Amino acid sequence: MIQSIATATEEQSVVAGEMAQDISKIEQSSQSSLQDTQVAALSAQQLNKQAEQLAQLVRKFRLRT
Known part of the structure; x- marks a missing residue:
């Protein structure tokens, strides 16, 4: 049981780091x-x-018709 908790804690630590x-x-x-x-x-x-x-500038030009 303790080994399972330790393993789960380690896995959670890795996931938290990721x-x-x-x-x-x-x-x-x-x-x-x-x-x-x-x-x-x-x-x-x-x-x-x-x-x-x-x-x-364009406004300055006038076209002669």
């Missing part, structure tokens, strides 16, 4: 995703600014 590693990987993945999202948001802002600048 879970901790998995949670760490999820946290790292979340951080990476957050950084990628921030880069994408900044890129979108820059693209929007460039689109506004282009629109201002």
Whole structure:
């Protein structure tokens, strides 16, 4: 009986360690995703600014008919 408890405890310890590693990987993945999202948001802002600048330049042109 004691041997069974010791074995179960050891197995639970291994599983807990694996879970901790998995949670760490999820946290790292979340951080990476957050950084990628921030880069994408900044890129979108820059693209929007460039689109506004282009629109201002295009407004300066007049077509003669």
